[in-house]
Amino acid sequence: MTVDLVVMGLGHVGLPLARAAVSAGLATAGYDVSGTVVSGLAEGRSHVGGVCDSEVAAMLDAGFRATADPAVLDGAQTVVICVPTGLTPEGLPDLSAVQDASRVVAARLRTGMLVVLESTSYPGTTEDVVRPLLEHGSGLRAGEDFHLAYSPQRIDPGNEIWDVRNTPKVVSGCTALCAKYATAFYGRFVDHLVLARGTREAEMAKLLENTYRYVNIALVDEVALFCHQAGIDVWDVLHCAASKPFGFAPFSPGPGVGGHCIPVDPRYLAARAESQGFPFRMLAAAHEVLTHMPRHVVDRALSLLTENRGRPEGARALLLGVTYKADVADVRESPARPVAAGLLATGVDVFYHDPYAADFSVDDRSLPRATDLREALGEADVAILLQHHACYARETLGRARCAVLDTRGKAAGSRVTLL
Ligand SMILES: NC(=O)c1ccc[n+]([C@@H]2O[C@H](COP(=O)([O-])OP(=O)(O)OC[C@H]3O[C@@H](n4cnc5c(N)ncnc54)[C@H](O)[C@@H]3O)[C@@H](O)[C@H]2O)c1
Structure with a gap:
């Protein structure tokens, strides 16, 4: 069976994304390297706060399936990569999961496919890390044979007002045509899309959003430290x-x-x-x-x-x-x-x-x-x-x-x- 969408990485970002796509009627499958995640979902159990078991059951009823078999990518129209981007023990970006996922996609890439990276990373990741892996592994060219895009996730755990559908989503592509395909895809289940000039701008926008919180939390923390010392409430x-x-x-x-x-x-x-x-x-x-x-x-x-x-x-x-x-x-x-x-x-x-x-x-x-x-x-x-x-x-x-x-x-x- 071929599907409209394969979500790679069914965690805090991937599972809510898959749920939104299923609700919009897209034939959706999930690919995850974790056997525990795959078997739990197959049994109707959610491991992600904000997605309850009954919603997983409804997804399964609508045809969703989770698997660790990369063959699920065969014939998929769109693949969205939502794998973790953590830090190495030295505190440096660890892109190993993005690289692994890109290699798996490259082996199954076919003409006309749309590949989107949603994982958070530094500007240049889509163009300089994902693109070469996809092109070398498949012999196809981004922007000519297949479409490559970046669209950061803005999920806010625990937020009952803003979800995948009603949170404006930044979308970008390696070429104008890539961006057009990505916009058409997300437009099926996201209300408001914001087109970035390119993938680097979209990647940087995501980092700015979280850095803005980081710096401002640090500012009020330091204000609190000063107020404590100065006897101010x-x-x-x-x-x-x-x-x-x-x-x-x-x-x-x-x-x-x-x-x-x-x-x-x-x-x-x-x-x-x-x-x-x-x-x-x-x-x-x-x-x-x-x-x-x-x-x-x-x-x-x-x-x-x-x-x-x-x-x-x-x-x-x-x-x-x-x-x-x-x-x-x-x-x-x-x-x-x-x-x-x-x-x-x-x-x-x-x-x-x-x-x-x-x-x-x-x-x-x-x-x-x-x-x-x-x-x-x-x-x-x-x-x-x-x-x-x-x-x-x-x-x-x-x-x-x-x-x-x-x-x-x-x-x-x-x-x-x-x-
Ligand atoms: N959690 C959030 O609130 C949030 C919000 C916005 C963006 N993000 C970003 O989204 C990305 C995913 O984060 P998350 O919180 O969903 O992570 P997570 O750890 O909850 O889930 C990641 C899933 O990917 C799977 N995985 C790991 N390597 C894989 C591979 N090579 N192929 C397929 N599956 C693989 C894991 O088994 C896991 O189930 C990260 O880049 C993160 O920074 C997270």
């Missing part, structure tokens, strides 16, 4: 500044940034700039502030413990919310890890509460999990609110008998200390 400062109806976009301080995008994507930009002899000073400064924030949280918690018990060693610290984002089941790059590691290194016993994380480990050490919030607050010497999940009601935190260090500015009460 940063949350009131933010409340006042955010009342300006123009020229100010509000960001909130916190324990540091996490997830697979915000801490990673600016590294792609910095590494690319460095390789071209361009020192990206804003990124270096933001990186320094953001990597310091977990340490700041640890120091504030240790001071509270010292104030209340004389010494922090042997105290019990409860981490509330260990995922990287509120009400999202994803612990990748979570700042909860360096916070826990810093407390453990000082001899504090650390346990956690998080309805979204069944287990959580730090340096291969699994942290004890509490499932009853009130009970856990009763057992702790200090509770540290890291992510404001909906279950952390203001009143519950305000009534806690232990000290509460609130890094999100959400709690109030005599025992609550704000970041």
Whole structure:
């Protein structure tokens, strides 16, 4: 059976994309190298927050199938690559999954096919990395025999308003004709498309979007550090500044940034700039502030413990919310890890509460999990609110008998200390 679309990489980006395409009536298949992902989906189980099991079941009913067999690419009209783009142990862009996926496509490429890269990467990836692999592996030419495009994903985990269909999508092609094919494809299930001048502009636009968040979060974090030192209430400062109806976009301080995008994507930009002899000073400064924030949280918690018990060693610290984002089941790059590691290194016993994380480990050490919030607050010497999940009601935190260090500015009460 041939399909309209094969989505390569069925993770946080690929699965919602496949769901949107299936809903629009496209004959869609998914290709993933993970046997666990493929078998889970085949059994109607979703491994991605925001896509529920019943939606996977509906996709299967509509003809969707997931496979680890590259033969699924044979005869596909369009292939969209949504594989991970992480960092190497040295902190450099790791494009191995994009390269592997490109080689798999190259072996099955045929005249007239549209290939789109959606993975986030530095400007030049589509033209300088993907294109040569596709052309050498297939003997076909992009822009002449097949169409090659780049269209970054803007999925916002946990966002119930903006989804694949109603979020404007940037589209670009290696040639004007490539862009035309890509626009026609996305136009079948995305309401509003924005045409970029070329693939480099689209790649750079995605990096700018995430770098903008990165730098602005670092800015409010540093404002919070200064306000703490100067005895100024940063949350009131933010409340006042955010009342300006123009020229100010509000960001909130916190324990540091996490997830697979915000801490990673600016590294792609910095590494690319460095390789071209361009020192990206804003990124270096933001990186320094953001990597310091977990340490700041640890120091504030240790001071509270010292104030209340004389010494922090042997105290019990409860981490509330260990995922990287509120009400999202994803612990990748979570700042909860360096916070826990810093407390453990000082001899504090650390346990956690998080309805979204069944287990959580730090340096291969699994942290004890509490499932009853009130009970856990009763057992702790200090509770540290890291992510404001909906279950952390203001009143519950305000009534806690232990000290509460609130890094999100959400709690109030005599025992609550704000970041
Ligand atoms: N998660 C987000 O919120 C988000 C938002 C925008 C952009 N992005 C970008 O989208 C891309 C994908 O991110 P994600 O969060 O969906 O990753 P993910 O880890 O959730 O999913 C990636 C999937 O790709 C599969 N995979 C790995 N190598 C493969 C290969 N060679 N061939 C086929 N499948 C392969 C993995 O098994 C996994 O199922 C990244 O570049 C990321 O930066 C992510």
